[in-house]
Amino acid sequence: MAMLPEHPIRTKITEYPILCGGPSYGYHTDFASFLQYNLWPRNTGSTVNTKPDGTLVVSVPAPTVEYFGFAETDLDLLTQSSVLCHNDLEPHNLSVEKISTEHGNEFKLVAILNWDQAGFVSFAFEVARKDSHLGFQNFNWNWYDLYRQLAGHHLFATPGYPIWSKLIRCLMAVSACRQAQEATNTDGKAQLLWLDKEDLTFCTLAEEGWVKMHSFLTFTSDDNSEIGCA
Numbered sequence: 001m002a003m004l005p006e007h008p009i010r011t012k013i014t015e016y017p018i019l020c021g022g023p024s025y026g027y028h029t030d031f032a033s034f035l036q037y038n039l040w041p042r043n044t045g046s047t048v049n050t051k052p053d054g055t056l057v058v059s060v061p062a063p064t065v066e067y068f069g070f071a072e073t074d075l076d077l078l079t080q081s082s083v084l085c086h087n088d089l090e091p092h093n094l095s096v097e098k099i100s101t102e103h104g105n106e107f108k109l110v111a112i113l114n115w116d117q118a119g120f121v122s123f124a125f126e127v128a129r130k131d132s133h134l135g136f137q138n139f140n141w142n143w144y145d146l147y148r149q150l151a152g153h154h155l156f157a158t159p160g161y162p163i164w165s166k167l168i169r170c171l172m173a174v175s176a177c178r179q180a181q182e183a184t185n186t187d188g189k190a191q192l193l194w195l196d197k198e199d200l201t202f203c204t205l206a207e208e209g210w211v212k213m214h215s216f217l218t219f220t221s222d223d224n225s226e227i228g229c230a
Contacts, residue, residue, distance in 0.1 A: 020082040022119025031078035031122070032056050032070070039174055045181060046174045060173040062180040068170040074163045078122045081160070085126040087117040091143055124164035127151045128171035131202070131209050135194035136187065144210065152207035165206040172202060 020034050021027040028034040036048045039058060047059045054072035059065075070078075086093070095111040117129075130151070134144055155164045182188025199213045 019079050020120045020122075022117075022121070024087075024117050025119050025121070030075060031082065032075045034121070035070075039171075045177050058170050058174070060170075060177050062177045066173045068166060068173070070163075070166070074166070077160050077163055078124075078167065081122055082120045083123065084118060085121050085123060086112060086115060087119060087121070087126045087129055088114065089126075089130075089147065090138055091140060122164070122167060123151075123158075124155060124167045125171070127155065127164075127209070128168045128175075131168065131172055132175035134200075134210055135191040135198070139194065141198055141200075148209040152209065156207045161207075168206040 017029065018027045019029055020031055025034065026037045028037065032050065032054075035056060035058070036050075039046055039048050045061050049057050049059070051057060054075075056070040056075060058068040058070075060067075089112070093113045094109060095113055096107040097110050099106055099108050127148075130138070130144065130147060134141075138144065155161060158164065179188050179192060195210070200210045201213055203209060203211050
């Protein structure tokens with residue numbers, strides 16, 4: 001089909017392509033810009049600064065002072081590994097249908113709904129959002145536990161694990177800072193009370209996320225003697 005000369009097709013060439021982000025996070029050419037936009041000044045108290053060598057340093061003042069440094073190689077990996085993530089995979093966003101199989105009744109995933117929080121980000125970012133929203137926007141522990149186990153296995157098996165782990169710990173530190181600042185308001189206090197009611201603690205291993213305190217076993221001296229421990 002011939003094209004009318006007064007309506008030619010034009011290709012727009014962008015000097016700086018969009019590599020990560022989304023409607024809720026802004027669109028960015030790299031993960032450094034993404035972190036700067038989404039961590040500060042929206043979360044007051046936490047700051048993001050760039051050193052002359054390109055290292056990005058996130059400073060979190062409360063509840064304990066912490067610093068997280070992301071070298072240029074870290075940021076490049078986070079940018080290059082950005083994929084389309086839903087960022088709010090909860091039961092209310094999953095449409096399923098009941099089907100009969102040779103094993104009995106099962107549920108088949110039909111659709112994933114409500115993509116307003118979606119974006120091209122590192123999967124570790126979605127995992128950290130899941131961690132920080134537990135007890136704040138999401139309250140289904142069984143779903144969180146299932147999601148987190150599968151996500152943890154995936155992150156641990158993915159090359160670059162130390163960087164994924166650092167990003168999760170950094171975002172959770174920023175979330176803890178927000179909690180400390182909001183402890184006197186309704187939302188902040190409600191989240192802390194819910195986490196306490198569920199007897200949850202955040203594991204030092206980032207691939208574990210929130211865990212139930214009673215899941216840790218305490219061995220008595222008799223137990224230790226029986227298994228040959230001093």
